[in-house]
Amino acid sequence: xxxxxxxxxxxxxxxxxGGAIRGTIPLALASFAGGMVIAVAVALMRLSGRRLVxxxxxxxxxxxxxxxxxxxxxxxxxGLPSLGLVIDPWPSAIIAFSLNxxxxxxxxxxxxxxxxxxxxxxxxxxxxxxxxxxxxxxxLPQAARVSVxxxxxxxxxxxxxxxxxxxxxxTELFREAQKVAAFSQEFMLLYLEAALVYWVICLAxxxxxxxxxxxxxxxxxx
Amino acid sequence: MSPTDPGAGRAADGxxxxxxxxxxxxxxxxxxxxxxxLTVHTGEVVAIIGASGSGKTTVLRCLNGLEVADAGRxxxxxxxxxxxxxxxxxxxxxALRDRSAMVFQHYNLFPHKTVLENVTEGPIVVQRRxxxxxxxxxxxxxxxxxxxxxxxxYPFQLSGGQQQRVGIVRALALRPDLLLFDEPTSALDPExxxxxxxxxxxxxxxxxxxxxxxxxxxxxxxxxxxxxFLDEGAVLEEGPARQVLTDPAQERTRQFIRRLLxxx
Numbered sequence: 328x329x330x331x332x333x334x335x336x337x338x339x340x341x342x343x344x345g346g347a348i349r350g351t352i353p354l355a356l357a358s359f360a361g362g363m364v365i366a367v368a369v370a371l372m373r374l375s376g377r378r379l380v381x382x383x384x385x386x387x388x389x390x391x392x393x394x395x396x397x398x399x400x401x402x403x404x405x406g407l408p409s410l411g412l413v414i415d416p417w418p419s420a421i422i423a424f425s426l427n428x429x430x431x432x433x434x435x436x437x438x439x440x441x442x443x444x445x446x447x448x449x450x451x452x453x454x455x456x457x458x459x460x461x462x463x464x465x466x467l468p469q470a471a472r473v474s475v476x477x478x479x480x481x482x483x484x485x486x487x488x489x490x491x492x493x494x495x496x497x498t499e500l501f502r503e504a505q506k507v508a509a510f511s512q513e514f515m516l517l518y519l520e521a522a523l524v525y526w527v528i529c530l531a532x533x534x535x536x537x538x539x540x541x542x543x544x545x546x547x548x549x
Numbered sequence: 550m551s552p553t554d555p556g557a558g559r560a561a562d563g564x565x566x567x568x569x570x571x572x573x574x575x576x577x578x579x580x581x582x583x584x585x586x587l588t589v590h591t592g593e594v595v596a597i598i599g600a601s602g603s604g605k606t607t608v609l610r611c612l613n614g615l616e617v618a619d620a621g622r623x624x625x626x627x628x629x630x631x632x633x634x635x636x637x638x639x640x641x642x643x644a645l646r647d648r649s650a651m652v653f654q655h656y657n658l659f660p661h662k663t664v665l666e667n668v669t670e671g672p673i674v675v676q677r678r679x680x681x682x683x684x685x686x687x688x689x690x691x692x693x694x695x696x697x698x699x700x701x702x703y704p705f706q707l708s709g710g711q712q713q714r715v716g717i718v719r720a721l722a723l724r725p726d727l728l729l730f731d732e733p734t735s736a737l738d739p740e741x742x743x744x745x746x747x748x749x750x751x752x753x754x755x756x757x758x759x760x761x762x763x764x765x766x767x768x769x770x771x772x773x774x775x776x777x778f779l780d781e782g783a784v785l786e787e788g789p790a791r792q793v794l795t796d797p798a799q800e801r802t803r804q805f806i807r808r809l810l811x812x813x
Binding site: 444446447449450452453454455456457460464465468469472545546547 | 639658659661671674705719723
């Protein structure tokens, strides 16, 4: 590598990590939070005894998993305006990613709730709890432990998927890399640099997953 | 009255705390309960015995609405009558549940909560009693069963016998009118059974009203005022514990007791 190339890599590290800090990371966090709210709601709908409600939830999961994320993103940002609904890039991205994460995570949450033994529901009822209280205080905390590994996968995928937001004009990590690459014509270098920054973020997340698992495991026999 | 024959006649004088009539329940095409009647008086200990599949656990679970019977009435003294024929709503089932507390065969402690939190969860979160008072009560109850020093342990750190004693304390902390026990010693190692039975004997002596589904005939004979023998979903025989267990009127009861005492 020439010293010019080194200078380019070091010089572009500023805008690229800036894109991560101001774009990728907040986008991923906001979308994951929104996605989890959707996931719990959809999981509870699927588990409710009402057939129509459960069918709606199943349909939602099927639609989200059966269509490409890029298409979902484009429908929200480029499609909705033709119905008179214009949404800015940032909220469009958060809406599309939240809906997507919600569809995938709903299945994780549903399986985790089902993995809690029936006796836990019964013990909660016997001490006088109604269903929502039992869910909040007894069932979901136990389900959370089981769902940390699969939800970590979902989150890590989401962090990388946010690069698609560059296609709807959101300034994030990958868009910053593209700008420098187009200007300097050093495509290989800049895209590898972007890949490396994504990797570092994901390594940090994996470490966080380990810490969280350990914390939630404190009440389980080893 | 001899000490091994606790209050024969005593408890039946009290008012009826619980009156069950015509309880029926089917799972699919399998009829588990066929018109079960049961009366429990205040301060009385009733043992329900019977072969597995006779429906004894189902009776118990209908008493607090964990199982919704197909027909029949459950009346709780003074306040409440639930008629299962007219499919009771959730509010009625909750009201039924509020009067009793249940001890499970497999303890069903909350694994993510400490021993103390297991006990105070109902009083604080559901009954909205002051936190300090609920904690003090819980610690006093735990001390009573010899587990005060385990208050901050998690359930997985306890033996089965200790877990079941916590299960009983959790039930007592709700201050229920009626204690329901579903085979409370069946999951325990034999050497741990004694601790739990001793505790239950003490509770009976204190005058708690208890319905106990059990295979422990010795315990039933010594502690229960009345024994109900359930056979194929119906009460085949009931009466004072000593009489039903040592001199049953029905041949099937006799066979059942003989099999349980001499399994080989």
